[in-house]
Amino acid sequence: MKSFSGKKVLITSGPTIERLDPVRYISNFSSGKMGKALCLAFANAGAEVTVVTGPVNIEYSSAAHVISVESAREMLQACEDQFASCDIAICCAAVCDYRPKIYHDSKLKKGADDASLASIELVKNPDILKTLSGIKTNDQRVIGFSAETNNLLENATFKLKSKGCDMIVANDVSAGQVFSKDKTAATLLTKNGTVEFAGGSKDELAELIVDEVAKL
Ligand code: C5P
Numbered sequence: 001m002k003s004f005s006g007k008k009v010l011i012t013s014g015p016t017i018e019r020l021d022p023v024r025y026i027s028n029f030s031s032g033k034m035g036k037a038l039c040l041a042f043a044n045a046g047a048e049v050t051v052v053t054g055p056v057n058i059e060y061s062s063a064a065h066v067i068s069v070e071s072a073r074e075m076l077q078a079c080e081d082q083f084a085s086c087d088i089a090i091c092c093a094a095v096c097d098y099r100p101k102i103y104h105d106s107k108l109k110k111g112a113d114d115a116s117l118a119s120i121e122l123v124k125n126p127d128i129l130k131t132l133s134g135i136k137t138n139d140q141r142v143i144g145f146s147a148e149t150n151n152l153l154e155n156a157t158f159k160l161k162s163k164g165c166d167m168i169v170a171n172d173v174s175a176g177q178v179f180s181k182d183k184t185a186a187t188l189l190t191k192n193g194t195v196e197f198a199g200g201s202k203d204e205l206a207e208l209i210v211d212e213v214a215k216l
Contacts, residue, residue, distance in 0.1 A: 003214045005046035010086040011038050011064075012079060012128060014054035016072045018099035020120060021108050030094035032056030033182065034145075034202050038090055039064040041206035045214075050086070052078045054093060072096055072125035083132055083140075088213060090143045091129040091165075098122035133164035141216045143167040143209070149174040156189050166190060166216050169209060188212050 013035020017027040035051060036058050043049050043063040050065045052075055060066050067082075069075045072095045083089055101121040108116050129144040136142050142165040146156040149172070156170035170187045185199040188209065195212055197205050 003045050004042060004210070007047045007088065008086040009042045009047040009049050010079065010082050010089040011035055011042070011049060011051045012053070012075060012089075012091045012093035012095070013038075013051050013060075014056040015094045016054045016075055016096045016125075017070055018072065018096045018125070019070075019103055020100045021104040021106065023107050026096055026098070026100065026122075027054075028094045028096065030054070030056075032058050032060075034184070034206070035092045036060055037202040037206035038092055038209065040203065041210045042088075045210050047088075050082050052082070052093075072099065072128070076126045076128050076131060079128055079132060083135070087139065088141045088143070089132050089136075090209070090213075091132065092145050093128070094147070095128055096125055099125055127163070129165060130163045141166045141213065143169065143213060146170045147173040153187060153189070153194075156187065160189050160191070167212065169205075190216065 014032035015028045015030040017025045019025045032053060039049050039051050039061045043061045051060050052067045052069060054069060067078045069078050075093060101123045133142045144163055144165045146159045146168050148155045148170060152170050152172050156168045160168045168189045170189060171184060182201060184202050184205050186197045186205055188195040197208050
């Protein structure tokens with residue numbers, strides 16, 4: 001029985017990149033593998049899936065509608081465009097928290113632009129998970145991820161409340177775990193308690209997330 005038949009699921013995936021000039025940017029090591037696994041699991045469960053993805057080197061399920069973006073602001077815009085028609089949003093993307101305040105149209109030059117290269121002023125990006133949680137209706141559900149190197153459950157519990165979402169999937173990313181890897185481990189937190197995923201593939205975690213989201 002496909003539990004998400006007739007439901008629309010929005011998934012953010014991959015990193016964002018935040019340009020400094022035409023050849024330089026800030027980003028992170030997110031591969032999009034978890035987003036890919038979620039697309040597949042929700043599509044297999046019968047959902048209509050839209051993925052808003054930062055630049056990645058992977059192919060999402062052919063069943064998913066893929067919207068490619070680059071920056072956090074573009075990702076937010078695409079999500080705001082899609083969210084009203086969706087039942088569930090899963091914010092799996094590793095969104096850059098900050099971006100360079102100034103984008104330079106021409107490549108910064110060593111020597112002439114040393115000051116701009118040595119010290120890059122950053123400004124805060126919008127929080128997509130928090131924004132969607134803030135506008136969700138009673139019928140919509142929003143799920144976030146929490147990558148932590150320490151105090152995993154404490155930080156994830158705080159995030160569940162502060163972001164206002166319905167579930168947080170907390171990953172321990174200390175010692176190079178999780179990012180870009182095929183295996184993962186996680187704790188799923190809702191206001192009703194926790195569910196442990198002791199370890200396995202990202203596909204297996206995605207299937208557990210499908211089951212737990214169905215209970216929300
Ligand atoms: O606050 P933190 O970055 O640890 O929160 C992680 C969660 O928030 C993830 O679900 C991520 O996709 C989401 N997030 C977001 N927009 C941001 C930062 C994080 O949607 N600017």
